[in-house]
Structures are given as structure tokens and as C-alpha cells.
Amino acid sequence: MIETDVIVVGSGPAGSSAAKHAALGGAKVILMDKKSEIGAPKRCAEGVSIQGLEKLGIEPSPRWVTQEIQGVRLQAPDGTDVWLTKDEVKLPEAGYILERKVFDKHMAMDAARAGAEIKIKTLVTGIEKIDNGYIVETECMGEKIDYKCKILIAADGPEGHVARWAGLRPAAKAKEMESGVQYEMCNVEFERPGVIEFYFGSCAPGGYVWIFPKGDDIANVGLAILPHKAEKTAKEYLDDFVATSPYLKNAQAVELNVGGDPVGGMTKKLYDDNIMVVGDAAGQVNPLTGGGIISGMTGGMCAGQVAAQAIKEDCSKKFLKQYDKMAHDELDHEIKRYKKVQEYLLTLSDDELDSIAHAFEDESFEKISTTEIVKKLIKISPKALLKLGKFI
Numbered sequence: 586m587i588e589t590d591v592i593v594v595g596s597g598p599a600g601s602s603a604a605k606h607a608a609l610g611g612a613k614v615i616l617m618d619k620k621s622e623i624g625a626p627k628r629c630a631e632g633v634s635i636q637g638l639e640k641l642g643i644e645p646s647p648r649w650v651t652q653e654i655q656g657v658r659l660q661a662p663d664g665t666d667v668w669l670t671k672d673e674v675k676l677p678e679a680g681y682i683l684e685r686k687v688f689d690k691h692m693a694m695d696a697a698r699a700g701a702e703i704k705i706k707t708l709v710t711g712i713e714k715i716d717n718g719y720i721v722e723t724e725c726m727g728e729k730i731d732y733k734c735k736i737l738i739a740a741d742g743p744e745g746h747v748a749r750w751a752g753l754r755p756a757a758k759a760k761e762m763e764s765g766v767q768y769e770m771c772n773v774e775f776e777r778p779g780v781i782e783f784y785f786g787s788c789a790p791g792g793y794v795w796i797f798p799k800g801d802d803i804a805n806v807g808l809a810i811l812p813h814k815a816e817k818t819a820k821e822y823l824d825d826f827v828a829t830s831p832y833l834k835n836a837q838a839v840e841l842n843v844g845g846d847p848v849g850g851m852t853k854k855l856y857d858d859n860i861m862v863v864g865d866a867a868g869q870v871n872p873l874t875g876g877g878i879i880s881g882m883t884g885g886m887c888a889g890q891v892a893a894q895a896i897k898e899d900c901s902k903k904f905l906k907q908y909d910k911m912a913h914d915e916l917d918h919e920i921k922r923y924k925k926v927q928e929y930l931l932t933l934s935d936d937e938l939d940s941i942a943h944a945f946e947d948e949s950f951e952k953i954s955t956t957e958i959v960k961k962l963i964k965i966s967p968k969a970l971l972k973l974g975k976f977i
């Protein structure tokens with residue numbers, strides 16, 4: 586039996602962030618992942634906000650940034666485009682497209698440099714609650730090894746089992762789990778370089794299609810749907826999109842990524858005695874974009890900091906409640922706001938999306954703000970505005 590203070594299950598962005606901050610706070614940390622290569626395969630379109638990285642104190646590195654985002658293209662079902670590019674509009678956030686396989690490894694390296702021990706190819710097969718801690722059962726390269734820790738951090742992603750094993754509810758109900766599928770492609774043509782593209786409407790029911798450029802002629806081309814709103818599988822929708830997009834007529838897939846994205850908001854119970862849940866496993870995901878890198882790492886940072894302090898003071902749920910407060914203070918505002926926008930978008934038909942795009946296509950913005958958007962929406966179909974009213 587190997588003993589340690591903190592065990593983090595899952596070395597995605599949330600887990601590595603938790604491990605790093607727990608180690609920085611002086612705890613003895615083991616970070617484990619079933620993968621033999623941290624970060625691979627990726628299940629991500631790899632978009633991330635620069636301000637988000639800055640807030641986490643992460644210096645961008647050319648090793649894992651593939652493209653700085655130059656703007657956004659929003660396309661309605663009838664093909665109407667709204668372009669919001671950096672040279673014309675002050676965008677609320679700047680962003681990068683990452684190379685997640687490299688980024689995730691670097692985040693794990695940061696955790697290691699802070700003092701965490703990393704165990705790759707280590708599958709957690711079960712946990713057992715003991716007095717003041719957990720036994721964590723693992724299989725590492727064919728060998729069964731048990732660990733004992735005072736704090737367990739579940740960072741095992743959208744399909745994670747650890748929180749459920751501990752009696753905490755899963756992050757997402759099936760209805761709130763988006764189904765994502767993506768090809769990484771080359772030979773992609775871009776109308777404006779460096780611009781991330783979103784396609785809305787019945788091409789991806791309950792979600793949207795994206796084309797995220799990764800430099801040269803490379804892009805992540807994918808979509809997410811809410812299966813209960815859809816008539817086909819996510820892959821069928823994506824193949825239809827790829828077959829009809831003029832920008833993809835010569836494109837070739839070099840990678841297929843498939844994954845669930847919990848967009849229902851944060852789990853009610855993020856902690857219990859000796860355990861905290863972070864990242865996708867805790868529903869720390871933007872419900873509109875499905876983005877969970879920055880929010881998961883933020884949740885991980887909060888849990889790591891609380892874990893380090895708990896080791897010195899008290900590992901009971903009374904103390905770990907602090908993590909719940911920190912995570913809600915950091916993430917609630919954004920998650921709740923974007924949930925409303927997502928719910929609003931879900932009510933719009935293709936025709937309504939078209940009419941919104943028509944109202945916006947020739948408008949010039951100096952900067953994007955909620956007031957500006959609502960002002961423009963007032964000009965549009967009263968029905969669409971009425972629906973928006975319900976969500977404000």
C-alpha cells in the first residue's frame with residue numbers, strides 16, 4: 586500500500602491543475618491517468634481564451650499554441666454570414682487554438698515541476714472509503730497496486746466513475762450530454778485566415794458545427810448535438826456537412842475524435858468527506874460553447890488549493906465546503922449566463938436564425954456587448970425577441 590496526501594484521478598487540464606496547486610501548497614500528491622500518453626487521443630476542438638490562461642497564470646508556449654484566433658464567422662442555415670474580425674471589431678475575448686496533446690502533457694509537467702508524482706497507464710478500478718481517507722485501487726501495466734490518500738480529487742472527465750463510486754451524483758443527465766464528433770483535416774480552404782467558424786441550425790440540432798483553424802491548411806472540423814433533438818447520429822450530421830461544404834471539398838481527415846460534453850451546468854454536490862470533483866466530471870463546462878478547458882482548470886485550481894490546506898487542517902466535508910464556494914464564486918456567473926443563451930438558441934428555428942443573421946450581417950460593430958446585441962435584436966422578428974425576454 587502506497588500512502589500519500591492527495592490522489593488526483595485523471596490528468597486532463599482539470600486534474601493537472603488540481604495536482605499542481607495541491608503540490609504548490611505543500612501536499613504530497615500523486616496524479617494518475619489510465620492513458621499511456623497524457624493528452625492523447627484528444628477529444629476537443631482546442632479553442633481556449635487567452636484571458637483564461639492569463640488568469641490561471643499560464644504563459645502561452647509556441648510548443649502548444651497552433652493559431653491565434655483572428656475573429657469569428659457565424660453562419661445561419663441559409664448561408665448568411667456574420668463576420669466579427671479583430672481588424673474591424675473589439676472582440677470581448679482573444680483566443681488560441683491549441684495542440685491539446687502537447688498542452689495536456691505540459692500541464693502535467695507543470696504539476697510534476699510543482700512536486701506532484703505522475704503515474705501514467707494507471708487505471709483506477711475502484712475506491713473504498715476508510716476513516717479519514719480513501720483506498721484507491723489501480724491497475725498499472727498489468728500490476729494491481731493500492732494507494733491510500735487523505736484527499737481524493739476526481740478529475741476523470743465526462744464519463745468518470747469516481748464521483749459516482751463515492752456516492753456523488755454524475756455531472757450530466759443523459760439529456761444534457763452533448764455528443765461531439767470531429768475530424769482533424771488538412772487541405773481545408775479558409776475565406777479569412779485564422780477565423781473560427783460556427784454554423785448554426787438544423788446542421789447540428791441542439792449544438793453547432795465548427796471549423797477551428799490550426800495553421801496552414803489544417804483545421805478541426807466538428808460538431809456537437811443534443812441527441813434527443815437529433816434525427817441522425819452526430820457522425821452522420823458531420824459527414825453531411827463535410828460533403829456539402831465548399832471549403833472542405835479537398836479536405837482529408839487525419840484524425841477522428843469522439844466524445845461527450847456535459848452542458849447542463851455544475852453538479853449540485855462537488856465534495857464530501859475526503860473527496861472533491863473537478864472539471865468535466867463536475868460539469869464545469871460553458872453550456873453554450875461546450876468549452877471546459879479553462880473552467881475545468883479553474884475548478885482544479887480551487888480544489889488543489891483547498892486540498893493542500895485541508896491536509897494541514899481538516900479533510901472533512903466541513904472544511905472542503907470551501908472548494909464548493911470558491912468554484913461557484915469563480916464559475917457560476919459565466920455558466921448561468923451562457924446556459925440562458927444556450928436555452929434561447931435551442932428555441933430558435935432555422936428561419937429565426939436566418940432573420941437574426943440578416944439583421945446582423947451588414948451592421949458594423951465597434952465592440953461586442955450584450956447591450957449592442959439586444960439593441961440589434963430589437964430590430965428583428967418580435968417572436969425571436971419575445972423568446973429572448975423569457976431568458977433574461
Ligand SMILES: Cc1cc2nc3c(=O)[nH]c(=O)nc-3n(C[C@H](O)[C@H](O)[C@H](O)COP(=O)(O)OP(=O)(O)OC[C@H]3O[C@@H](n4cnc5c(N)ncnc54)[C@H](O)[C@@H]3O)c2cc1C
Pocket residue numbers: 594595596597598599600617618619620624628629630631632633707708709710740741742743745746765766767807808842843844845846863864865866870875876877878879881
Ligand atoms: C468534441 C469536443 C470538442 C471540444 N472542444 C472544446 C474547445 O474547443 N475548448 C474547450 O475549452 N473545451 C472543449 N471541449 C471540452 C474539453 O475537452 C473538456 O471540457 C476538457 O477536456 C475537460 O477536462 P478534464 O480534465 O475535466 O477532463 P478530460 O480532459 O476528459 O480528462 C480526464 C482524464 O481522466 C482520465 N481517466 C478517466 N477515467 C480514469 C480512471 N478510471 N483511471 C485513470 N484515469 C482516468 C482520462 O484518461 C483523461 O485523461 C470539447 C469537448 C468535446 C467532446
